[in-house]
Amino acid sequence: MTDTTIQLDGAAEDVDAIAPVAWSANTWFAVLSLAATSFALVSAEFLPAGLLTPMARDLGISEGTAGQVVTATASVGAVTALLSNVLIGRLNRKTVLVGLSGLAIGSNILATVATDFWILLLARAGLGIAISSFWALSVAVVARLVGANATGRGMAIVTLGVSLATIAAPSMGALISDWLGWRSAMAITAGLAAxxxxxxxLSLPTLPATTSNSLADVFRLTRRRGVQLGMLAILMLMTGHFAGSVYVRPFLEHVTLLTTGPIALALLGFGIAAVIGNIAGGRMADANIHMALAVTSALMAFAALALVLWGSHIGVAFGFATLWGFAFGMAPVVLPTNLSRAATDALEAAGSLMVVSFQVAITIGAVVGGYVVDTYGATGPLALTAALGASTLALALLQPRS
Incomplete structure (x- = not known):
């Protein structure tokens, strides 16, 4: 396949000034292969949520201990994100991506045959390396495939795999586990990665390295004001989201007084809205990234605040949970695109900082959200989401235009 990619790592460009270009069939195929990769990786990441009980029983451990397989994936991923684009040096990026899929296959197979908790933990650590390294490269690779002016649209398609996986993986994992056992569910994720x-x-063109990153290059990038603001936007909005979204179900139980069936419908609405928001976020990010960031943060802040104020009413709870899902769907597209616009000459290094920012935000959100819900009750985490969303809105409005 002829490599018609745009080389972005050598020189900065005015990304908003480039005219849109129609995608070829080869480009669509390549971007969809990355979407399939994100679906496979995130499905494997979220699968344990539906497998904890049978997994713990089979390995002779508690469910709390079994839950640490998720922690292993995230913690290893945070370190890997910082180092991955340094360690790959000048390897062809297609080779790296294919190798990461191979690592995911091996990790899922190892999890399938694990005879004790430590082997399972090792397997999940390997998956964490594959996931974080993939996302650290994703923006740079997508920009080379589709052009800088269509990065948001390209990332929307890639991250669509995330939205679909977060909806499907836990429920499908639980069903497959009941039918065939948790090991069979793990084996299926190896098949998805394959x-x-x-x-x-079949689809990716050759992607020779245009630069070799060092750790100093990654840290040097943090001196740029646009990068600092982009990282801060990720930290604030995603900390707010993960501090509150984990406790949406307790909120619906204790404040809205819903039973399990209606709660499941509300969460399904959240997931479907996230898919739609993902698509909308890509188009908005390419048209006006600052407006996209402002809209994303404003919608999340308003949805969380409305739930705090009026969430005892069932209709309001359903409506604003859905709106929150729409905003969350926009975020994985808008936030990385916003950060990358400040580093069009160093997209791989920016990708590392982007993934680290997400991982740190998830960790802080989980810790702070747990403290807030224990101290202030079910509405506390949602109030924090609203406050951090409003702060991100202020940042978007004050952020200097490039």
Whole structure:
């Protein structure tokens, strides 16, 4: 396949000034292969949520201990995100992506045959490396495939795999576990990764490295004001989201007084809205990234605040939970695109900082959200979401235009 990619790592460009270009069939195929990869990786990441009980029983451990397989994936991923684009040096980026899919296959197979908790933990650590390294490269690779002016649209398609996986993986994992056992569910994720690797081999053009990153280059990038603001936006909005979204179900139980069936419908609405928001976020990010960031943060802040104020009413709770899902769907597209616009000459290094920012935000959100809900009750985490969303809105409005 002819490599018609745009080289972005060598010189900065005015990304808003480039005219839109229609995508070829090859470009669509390549971007969809990355979407398949994100679906496979995130499905494997979220799968344990539906498998904890049978997994713990089979391995002879508590459910709390089994839950640490998720912690292992995230904690290893945070470190990997900082180092991955340094360690790959000048390897062809197609080779790296295919290798990461291979690592995911091996990790999922190892989890499938794990005979004790420590082998399972090792397998999940390998998955964490694959996930974080993939996302650290994602913006740079997508920009080379589709052009800088269509990065938001390209990332929307790639992250669509995330939205679909977060809806499907826990429930499908639980069903497959009941039918065939938790090991079979793990094996299926290895199959998904194999399909993604095959699609990458068939569709991705050669992507020779245009730069070799060092850790100093990554840290040097943090001196740029636009990068600092982009990282801060991720930290604030995602800390707010993960501090509150984990406790949406307790809120619906204790404030809205819903039973399990209606709660499941509300969460399904959240997931479907996230898919729609993902698509909308891509188009808005390419048109006006500052407006996209402002809209994303404003919608999340308003939805969380409305739930705090009027969430005891069932209709209000359903409506604003759905609006929150829409805003969350926009965020994984808008936030990385916003950060990348300050580093068009160093997209790989910016990708590392982006993933680290997300991982730190998830960690802080989980810790702070737990403290707030224990101290202030079910509405406390949602009030924090609203406050941090409003702060991100202020940051978006004050952020200097490039």
């Amino acid at each position: 399909i993604a690797m095959l699609l990458q081999l």
